[in-house]
Amino acid sequence: xxxxxxxxxxxxxxxxxxxxxxxxxxxxxxxxxxxxxxxxxxxxxxxxxxxxxxxxxxxxxxxxxxxxxxxxxxxxxxxxxxxxxxxxxxxxxxxxxxxxxxxxxxxxxxxxxxxxxxxxxxxxxxxxxxxxxxxxxxxxxxxxxxxxxxxxxxxxxxxxxxxxxxxxxxxxxxxxxxxxxxxxxxxxxxxxxxxxxxxxxxxxxxxxxxxxxxxxxxxxxxxxxxxxxxxxxxxxxxxxxxxxxxxxxxxxxxxxxxxxxxxxxxxxxxxxxxxx
Amino acid sequence: xxxxxxxxxxxxxxxxxxxxxxxxxxxxxxxxxxxxxxxxxxxxxxxxxxxxxxxxxxxxxxxxxxxxxxxxxxxxxxxxxxxxxxxxxxxxxxxxxxxxxxxxxxxxxxxxxxxxxxxxxxxxxxxxxxxxxxxxxxxxxxxxxxxxxxxxxxxxxxxxxxxxxxxxxxxxxxxxxxxxxxxxxxxxxxxxxxxxxxxxxxxxxxxxxxxxxxxxxxxxxxxxxxxxxxxxxxxxxxxxxxxxxxxxxxxxxxxxxxxxxx
Numbered sequence: 001x002x003x004x005x006x007x008x009x010x011x012x013x014x015x016x017x018x019x020x021x022x023x024x025x026x027x028x029x030x031x032x033x034x035x036x037x038x039x040x041x042x043x044x045x046x047x048x049x050x051x052x053x054x055x056x057x058x059x060x061x062x063x064x065x066x067x068x069x070x071x072x073x074x075x076x077x078x079x080x081x082x083x084x085x086x087x088x089x090x091x092x093x094x095x096x097x098x099x100x101x102x103x104x105x106x107x108x109x110x111x112x113x114x115x116x117x118x119x120x121x122x123x124x125x126x127x128x129x130x131x132x133x134x135x136x137x138x139x140x141x142x143x144x145x146x147x148x149x150x151x152x153x154x155x156x157x158x159x160x161x162x163x164x165x166x167x168x169x170x171x172x173x174x175x176x177x178x179x180x181x182x183x184x185x186x187x188x189x190x191x192x193x194x195x196x197x198x199x200x201x202x203x204x205x206x207x208x209x210x211x212x213x214x215x216x217x218x219x220x221x222x223x224x225x226x227x228x229x230x231x232x233x234x235x236x237x238x239x240x241x242x243x244x245x246x247x248x249x250x251x252x253x254x255x256x257x258x259x260x261x262x263x264x265x266x267x268x269x270x271x272x273x274x275x276x
Numbered sequence: 277x278x279x280x281x282x283x284x285x286x287x288x289x290x291x292x293x294x295x296x297x298x299x300x301x302x303x304x305x306x307x308x309x310x311x312x313x314x315x316x317x318x319x320x321x322x323x324x325x326x327x328x329x330x331x332x333x334x335x336x337x338x339x340x341x342x343x344x345x346x347x348x349x350x351x352x353x354x355x356x357x358x359x360x361x362x363x364x365x366x367x368x369x370x371x372x373x374x375x376x377x378x379x380x381x382x383x384x385x386x387x388x389x390x391x392x393x394x395x396x397x398x399x400x401x402x403x404x405x406x407x408x409x410x411x412x413x414x415x416x417x418x419x420x421x422x423x424x425x426x427x428x429x430x431x432x433x434x435x436x437x438x439x440x441x442x443x444x445x446x447x448x449x450x451x452x453x454x455x456x457x458x459x460x461x462x463x464x465x466x467x468x469x470x471x472x473x474x475x476x477x478x479x480x481x482x483x484x485x486x487x488x489x490x491x492x493x494x495x496x497x498x499x500x501x502x503x504x505x506x507x508x509x510x511x512x513x514x515x516x517x518x519x520x521x522x523x524x525x526x527x528x529x530x531x532x533x534x535x536x537x538x
Contacts, residue, residue, distance in 0.1 A: 067499065067501070067502075069501065069502070069505055182501070184499060184500075184501040184502075185500065185501060186499065186500075186501075222446075222447065223444050223446050223447055223502060223506075224446070225471075225505070225506050225509055225510075226509050226510075226513060227509060228505055228506075228509060230499075230501075230502050230505075255452065257450070257452075
């Protein structure tokens with residue numbers, strides 16, 4: 001027997017076998033990775049389905065964004081923006097309380113456009129706010145400031161609230177403003193919407209038979225320092241419960257923590273009232 | 277005198293300081309391979325080091341210490357208690373590379389005075405260093421729970437600071453760390469927050485051009501922009517306007533600063 005030849009054949013065969021096995025391993029590893037992602041998504045989707053939790057088409061176009069900062073605008077009497085027909089009072093340096101000497105009629109109180117028109121025409125930096133909520137009973141509408149063209153949720157230093165009378169005429173509004181918005185250098189990956197639903201479901205905030213009616217990416221205040229704030233990307237998730245009650249949840253879009261900010265405006269107002 | 281913050285953060289710390297004759301490393305908190313890469317980025321060679329000054333025995337300060345010292349035969353300086361605490365953590369260090377640098381003492385190397393001073397941190401006997409040469413002063417203080425009057429005496433009126441600005445308190449409080457860790461970080465033997473660091477800075481900086489490098493930022497509870505903004509505002513509220521004679525600079529966990537002349 002030619003041992004040298006046999007040895008060479010053995011080495012060749014084992015080399016080919018090793019390459020084949022390694023290729024198989026790589027294929028199965030990559031396949032496993034894909035399965036894991038798909039598995040997670042389908043798992044939560046099927047669990048939501050089992051509990052009859054439905055959801056709208058989820059946003060797909062946001063993957064990375066940045067933190068932002070802004071500073072609180074302190075209004076000096078000499079800097080109060082002038083608008084004809086408006087009497088302005090500065091409260092605590094950072095809030096304008098404006099009375100309209102002649103109330104201005106809204107085109108109609110049922111469409112978003114008429115509020116926005118008012119804001120653009122009669123409010124300083126009006127275009128930097130977006131409508132959040134209309135309370136027909138109290139006859140007031142609340143606008144939140146925008147950061148990076150996205151809503152900054154419930155920030156007592158960045159909102160406008162307008163008030164109208166029974167004839168649909170705006171007679172007053174109040175305003176706070178965050179200025180000098182600056183983007184932080186580091187870009188952050190955003191949690192995919194389905195993962196946000198998974199977080200809410202895991203925390204029992206998505207109850208059986210509820211509907212996720214709206215998901216939107218905005219910002220919430222992460223850090224407040226004396227005159228500045230840092231805003232973190234935040235998912236807004238609106239849920240209609242089986243009892244037809246709307247709940248709004250906010251989830252930090254970077255670390256997935258539930259952000260408890262819903263009553264901030266009210267709480268801060270209460271504090272300010274007490275201080276006064 | 278020149279220095280570079282090679283890396284700073286909970287994933288590893290190393291600061292390079294040199295004069296015309298000697299060069300030192302304060303801590304080796306990264307692997308030997310990573311240290312080689314960092315040195316290459318500032319165009320220096322680790323084999324030329326005169327010594328390594330150890331601040332304390334936490335792994336983010338000594339991770340690559342044994343490997344680097346043995347490979348390049350670099351003397352290590354640490355106080356007695358830190359040497360004891362490092363036993364078993366950095367491998368066998370030959371006697372000829374073991375040197376003592378006691379707390380609150382000064383050593384001079386080619387015109388550069390290196391002074392050690394105690395800090396308040398949950399290590400066995402932690403200390404940091406000031407570097408003085410030709411009337412210019414560099415301070416390195418990156419792990420302390422608070423800045424005492426005694427520390428302030430040591431670090432006052434420097435031209436450059438590598439100063440801890442570890443966390444934002446509200447980010448830490450809201451963050452994912454277990455309560456025990458949060459309590460430890462916030463304690464007197466933990467780390468200083470952005471605001472506390474700025475208050476301490478305002479009390480030690482002199483009215484002369486001063487460069488402050490914000491260091492040891494927490495990955496989870498701070499951000500460079502936030503640290504800079506927070507320190508700027510706190511300094512301002514203490515009467516120090518940044519940009520006038522005080523300038524703030526970032527450091528990074530992976531990228532060295534350029535070599536800065538003090």
